[in-house]
Amino acid sequence: MSVDVKEQGPRSIRLPMVxxxxxxxxxxxxxxxxxxxxxxxxxxxxCVWCDTKYxxxxxxxxxxxxxEEIAAQVENKYASTHICMTGGEPLLYGSRSAALLEALCSIxxxxxxxxxxxxxxxxxxxxxxxxSPKARYVMDYKLxxxxxxxxxxxxxxxxxxxxxxxxxxxxxxxxxxxAVQVLxxxxxxxxxxxxxxxxxxxxxxxxxxxxAAGLTGVKLNMxxxxxxxxxxxxxx
Numbered sequence: 001m002s003v004d005v006k007e008q009g010p011r012s013i014r015l016p017m018v019x020x021x022x023x024x025x026x027x028x029x030x031x032x033x034x035x036x037x038x039x040x041x042x043x044x045x046x047c048v049w050c051d052t053k054y055x056x057x058x059x060x061x062x063x064x065x066x067x068e069e070i071a072a073q074v075e076n077k078y079a080s081t082h083i084c085m086t087g088g089e090p091l092l093y094g095s096r097s098a099a100l101l102e103a104l105c106s107i108x109x110x111x112x113x114x115x116x117x118x119x120x121x122x123x124x125x126x127x128x129x130x131x132s133p134k135a136r137y138v139m140d141y142k143l144x145x146x147x148x149x150x151x152x153x154x155x156x157x158x159x160x161x162x163x164x165x166x167x168x169x170x171x172x173x174x175x176x177x178x179a180v181q182v183l184x185x186x187x188x189x190x191x192x193x194x195x196x197x198x199x200x201x202x203x204x205x206x207x208x209x210x211x212a213a214g215l216t217g218v219k220l221n222m223x224x225x226x227x228x229x230x231x232x233x234x235x236x
Contacts (some may be wrong), residue, residue, distance in 0.1 A: 016061030160190035
């Protein structure tokens with residue numbers, strides 16, 4: 001991957017989109033901050049409990065936009081200083097994804113652009129080519145109950161930096177044990193986040209397990225948007 005798009009200017013390339021909207025960030029270290037969400041269409045995984053199935057086939061992209069159009073809408077329509085670049089998988093399009101990330105980081109008002117990536121995309125090219133300190137990666141490592149554990153690229157752990165985050169969605173005791181083992185086997189500078197699947201791992205139980213395991217460097221990650229709104233509601 002290279003940020004340079006040879007056949008056309010980086011800001012004129014088009015990307016398949018799902019939605020752009022403004023709300024509060026629901027999780028991670030920026031939870032609660034007003035944030036513009038830029039949701040791209042398409043994903044290379046099919047997790048069991050995916051809550052954005054409208055962002056990948058057999059659904060279709062609702063529309064396409066150029067990088068310039070996306071950046072202009074974020075800059076001129078909304079006031080937030082935080083951006084969440086998400087999907088689907090927002091890094092699925094390689095150099096096109098990188099061009100969008102660079103454009104979003106170039107907006108003067110923006111303080112933070114966090115990219116929600118799924119752990120099955122090699123982050124090395126993006127970390128090599130995107131130099132803005134505004135860009136941060138939130139890697140969602142897929143545990144066994146997700147059905148996509150075999151797709152994970154463990155080399156990403158060593159690439160993540162202190163400003164990055166690695167999220168584990170935990171559905172069972174087996175998932176919890178797997179997450180603890182992964183952190184032992186693949187040390188990372190990123191902040192680990194443990195997020196409960198409420199139906200099978202009540203938050204109180206997850207807290208108990210974290211305390212019992214002595215995970216003092218792991219942060220409980222609650223999804224505020226699912227508390228504030230209906231979990232199925234879009235655009236929030």
